[in-house]
Amino acid sequence: MSTGSNKGTFVTFEGGDGAGKSTQIRFLARLLEERGREVVRLREPGGTAVGEALRAVVLDPAHKVMSDRAELLIYEAARAQIVDEVIRPALQRGAVVLCDRFYDSTVAYQGCGRGIDAAFIDAANRFACDGVAPDVTVLLLASGAAVRSRMDRRAGADRLELAGDAFHRRVAEGFDQIALAEPERVKTVESRVHRADTFRAVLKAVSDVLPEAAEALADGTDLDGLVTDEMAAKRAERLAAERAARKAAAPAQGEAQRG
Numbered sequence: 567m568s569t570g571s572n573k574g575t576f577v578t579f580e581g582g583d584g585a586g587k588s589t590q591i592r593f594l595a596r597l598l599e600e601r602g603r604e605v606v607r608l609r610e611p612g613g614t615a616v617g618e619a620l621r622a623v624v625l626d627p628a629h630k631v632m633s634d635r636a637e638l639l640i641y642e643a644a645r646a647q648i649v650d651e652v653i654r655p656a657l658q659r660g661a662v663v664l665c666d667r668f669y670d671s672t673v674a675y676q677g678c679g680r681g682i683d684a685a686f687i688d689a690a691n692r693f694a695c696d697g698v699a700p701d702v703t704v705l706l707l708a709s710g711a712a713v714r715s716r717m718d719r720r721a722g723a724d725r726l727e728l729a730g731d732a733f734h735r736r737v738a739e740g741f742d743q744i745a746l747a748e749p750e751r752v753k754t755v756e757s758r759v760h761r762a763d764t765f766r767a768v769l770k771a772v773s774d775v776l777p778e779a780a781e782a783l784a785d786g787t788d789l790d791g792l793v794t795d796e797m798a799a800k801r802a803e804r805l806a807a808e809r810a811a812r813k814a815a816a817p818a819q820g821e822a823q824r825g
């Protein structure tokens with residue numbers, strides 16, 4: 567295992583915004599939980615109180631004058647926190663940790679995108695990770711047109727999403743370079759039209775480190791059914807969150823009308 571005495575498995579998902587990382591993490595988490603594994607689902611930056619606070623700062627489009635060095639250090643600060651507070655303890659317990667982005671995003675976005683020196687990025691990543699490293703990384707690739715139509719359906723672009731086409735082209739090249747440099751760890755998966763097809767490719771990519779994934783591909787598990795159920799669960803969660811937000815806003819509107 568990549569982190570010495572760990573019993574767990576650490577899987578990271580990388581790729582551009584809207585590539586389908588969080589969707590595929592949902593599917594894999596469900597499959598592993600159905601097979602009795604403890605799964606810890608995380609996103610970077612975030613996943614801890616400190617990390618979520620830092621996420622709000624670094625992604626806020628109102629912060630138009632943030633320096634590239636400040637941006638890098640915020641991502642690394644969030645990473646150091648999530649490694650110490652959540653990832654290392656979870657791996658020591660034997661859990662599967664599924665993380666939406668990790669240090670490869672810093673290489674691609676702050677290194678290739680912003681142009682910060684690669685050796686410094688590498689040292690900063692090592693300092694923040696303190697010996698914790700993914701067992702396998704799934705790099706999801708989606709065509710520009712597919713991502714644009716997916717992102718159009720999303721509300722409110724964040725500060726990084728607003729960074730421009732040339733920046734995002736450099737980020738995509740950065741991910742390609744990472745995949746070329748580390749083919750053992752980084753498995754490239756095309757994000758297909760049908761989510762279940764992408765999921766099968768993800769299972770294949772992680773099957774060396776997660777025996778449950780290899781079993782599911784071999785034993786005729788109904789993967790289309792799992793994807794359909796999980797998409798319905800996601801829709802239900804979104805509707806519940808929207809209802810809760812409307813309910814929270816309603817008394818405030820009442821106050822405003824009274825005042």
Ligand SMILES: Nc1ncnc2c1ncn2[C@@H]1O[C@H](COP(=O)(O)OP(=O)(O)O)[C@@H](O)[C@H]1O
Pocket residue numbers: 581582583584585586587588589590666716717719757758759760761764
């Ligand atoms: N294979 C796919 N085909 C079509 N839409 C997809 C596919 N995978 C994900 N999506 C949709 O695209 C959007 C972005 O996916 P998401 O998983 O949030 O991406 P990411 O986490 O990489 O930003 C979501 O609305 C999701 O439902």
Ligand SMILES: Cc1cn([C@H]2C[C@H](O)[C@@H](COP(=O)(O)OP(=O)(O)O)O2)c(=O)[nH]c1=O
Pocket residue numbers: 581582583584585587588609610611641666667668669671672673675676726727
């Ligand atoms: C972890 C990490 C993320 N990022 C960027 C990539 C994303 O644009 C943003 C995280 O936003 P997020 O919404 O989690 O990504 P996505 O849109 O793919 O779901 O932060 C970096 O620039 N460097 C990093 O080290």
